[in-house]
Amino acid sequence: MGDRFEDLRTFVAVADAGGITSAAKALDVAKSAVSRRVSELEQRLGVKLVERTTRSFALTAAGRRYHVEAHDLLESLARLDATAGDVAPNERVRRLSLVAVQEAGPARVGAAVARFLDKHPGSPVDLTLLPQGASNPAAGDADVVIGGPGGKAPRSARRIAGTAMTVTASRGYLARSGRPKVPGDVAAHLGIISTMRSGVPAWMFRDGVTVVPQAALTTSDDAAALAAALAGAGLVCLPTDAVAGEIAAGRLEALFEDGMGEPPRLWLSNEGGTASATLADSLAASLTGTS
Incomplete structure (x- = not known):
């Protein structure tokens, strides 16, 4: 034996x-x-x-x-x-590793993990969000991997949508500079560019239309971009879940709600055992809106 x-x-x-x-x-x-x-x-x-x-x-x-x-x-x-033994059981619990690209949306992935932990409190998760510009992860880099566009997805991977984006601005900025009515108007406005998901400053709208605003600020941090937008520095294009609270509170106004481009197509792969398969199933349900 x-x-x-x-x-x-x-x-x-x-x-x-x-x-x-x-x-x-x-x-x-x-x-x-x-x-x-x-x-x-x-x-x-x-x-x-x-x-x-x-x-x-x-x-x-x-x-x-x-x-x-x-x-x-x-x-x-x-x-x-x-x-x-004398060791408490919770000290020997195997931690699950999760690696995700920025296109998945940090807040969105964090909320999905929180829903998993609510149902499985004995399965702690180590989440790594890859920085902008990092190589696309490969299946096997962690128990569960969320890969982005351009990455080679394994045959067993499930397809999920990336985070939706929303263009917003403060009421103060819109009062001073006017409200853009069509995507092409964005080119005449000051913009706050976050490079967390892409180094490309263009914002993508429906039907593949891309527009570049006049960059008042370029930053690699979404939180800094959001703070600048709240202060009235210009328009900003950020993940919908990152600005939803500010829009609901009336501190920002959503623009082009029906005109944004489709979220990027991502993939989710589980390379571990039963516990990581449970995490993968939970994430897939949350990130595709079926939970």
Whole structure:
């Protein structure tokens, strides 16, 4: 039984590390010992779990299924051990990792995670929002990944919409400068440009129309852009959920409510076990409005 446990532990380490050499370093054992255990496991199961050459490594379909089940089994054993020791169970809970692009909308993703935590308080989440200009994440960078336009989505990924955008301005600015009636009018107005989602200053409206305002301020921070808009510095284009409260309170006015472009198409991928699949399902429901 002990050998079978080590076989599982070794195989999971190999799958998680993406290769024999990296797994051997992580386990602090000889590379040959890791390779032998994987081979013996394949022989015992009668199925090939990995495809490996001197230059490449990949799990087979059977290997991917076995990895998920083995990972969950090891987690179950760890939880069982925790209940018998002096360590409190909540100190051994596995944290779920989530990586998301800015196009998903920080406030929107945060709210979606909060809804998940409300239903699953024993499954803490570590959320990483990638900065503007960062490389698109790949499936496997975290338990759950939300990738943006241009990224290579895995076949199993689900499609979700990015955050909707709204152009707003303070009543004071509109009183001084007039209210733009059509998207083309934006070009004659002062604008506050946030580069958190894109380094491109143009704002996209319906039918692919893009307009560049006269940039009074360019910032890499949405909060700074919002503060400047509230102070009357110009028009601003920000995620709808980031300005909804200010619009409801009457501090900002929404413009072109029916004329904004479609949100970017994003993808959501789950590469972990049962717990991360639950997180992925919850996020997909929240971010597609089906929760």
